[in-house]
Amino acid sequence: MSTPRKALVAGAHGIIGRTLTDHLRGLGGWDVVGLSRRGGPGSLAVDLLDSADTSAKLADHRDATHLFYAAYQDRPTWAELVPPNVAMLENLVDALDGSALEHVSLMQGYKVYGAHLGPFKTPARESDAGHLPPEFNVDQQALLERRAPSWSAIRPSVVGGTTLGNPMNLALVIAVYASITKELGLPLRFPGKPGAYDSLLEMTDAGLLAEATVWAATSTRNEAFNIANGDLFRWSELWPKLAAYFELDTAPPLPMSLTTVMADKGPLWSELAAEYGLKPGYDQVSAWPFGDFVFSWDYDVFADTSKSRRAGFHSYVDTERMFYRLFDDFRRDKIIP
Template identity: 45%
Template structure:
């Protein structure tokens, strides 16, 4: 371990903690990275969280490193030279496929190179992918999608990153695992790419306006099968992958393990928010919801909510995309179960629990 100036913060180690692990979570400000860092910390593992901005409330040591700058990455990662496990959740959105590939490949290359230059004794890297690996962003794809399905001819930054990681792992002798969640739900301050927050803020505003809760997407999406991945479950899968020998070099779909139809859930959401329910009405959230920013600020004062910038609360365009995806989105989780990760959650129950957690934390108004 390094000296106290660079030693990552740790929780009190439980009896089964692996004290030889030092975990670096890249993208610790996102919903995935934040939950992974907290999960490792709860198990007594030494954790550092890497992001460009500090993460509010984090109990682990924060590294402010710009991974797009090769020199800055090399310098910044010098204080993480004892890293044994890299969890890579950093991501930058870009408008074109080519730009996505270039910028997100650079993030990974600079992170790996920076750790190598510092002499980090890297043993494992976890990389996150998603439904785009199967073409979920393009339209219909064969379901249930399996990890052995062939790649698409369409270029994809997931493919590029995986190839970069596998080549580095073969050269340097560490293991790598790729995890593919879908529709990750959980809360992290300032991370709006999250369908949980889209629904919670949309429902809260509709209730404040005295309107019923309506599904704002298409009828096709209302009836299609969908799935989500709870961020806490994904964090547990990450910890498992980092220490499971069978996970070395493998790709795993990680979801809650069930499928949903929005048709079944939205009336349940309405009852939970103590609202009337009405039939779906397609509305572009990205056009409608920014108009209610002033109302939300009034709600922050009225209900003593956490003062989060409105643009950081919910990704309305992300909601539009999901609520207009009129095809089944289902991936098989059999491989992960066969290899030893059998964790699962009831998605309906978990949504309601998360709504309660958001209200208790005063992120949204009280539900009662």
């Protein structure tokens, strides 16, 4: 019998890391250890910003063959994001230096292409020119190019998943927004910038992303890959369909900050939770700043994923059906009414 591979998953409780951890365990042939600040069942509590703690906690896991890095520390500005997010990865690489490590998988995103700064070249390609710093994704990849035995960089679009307490879960933003709108007897208005309603976008299903991440880590070396569902959409076409799922009418889009208009909706959510037996509190489901960020994109945001297909990854997810499946999961798990 062959020796199983051993995976360390940093950021194991996030929308990406949790799905990746479950996927690896479901494959068989992998010994999987999740890493997170909080720890918990099946994961190891480790402060990746503390080099001594990281080294001590990983002393018993230097037989790991693969490191999957999906950890993230938020900060108020782009420049402030660089030091902690580079330091966490560097501390992990230092702790595993000279060990059995074969490959490091780095989770990135379209910020590499400047998607967060404004209109950028689309479709974005892995070979596109870089942009002025600061950008921690770029610095992290440069670190791996110098230090890792081999690496892959995975670049998803907005990720769709079911993890709670995550500041970047767009499907949950829409589900909670729709649930509150329905309780108030109102139509579901698109809240973003006027131009955002007709921009061309794409998303990445968390399950598809997990599959692609493991594929790249075990089939490629020293390559970056854009990973998305494989279809494109405009909110102007998709929004009425998502509203229909919640049995809501729509009205013309109205630009508004969800962070502002939802700030006083905690008591209403508590009433819904009591009526429908919902499990999470309002603070666990209200990722409004991220919703405002995505709905502000009044420019196209999508990438060319043909490189991964040419290299052998061919999975595909229908984005509209992905939303319905996630909404069904939220209802099943008593996250929304």
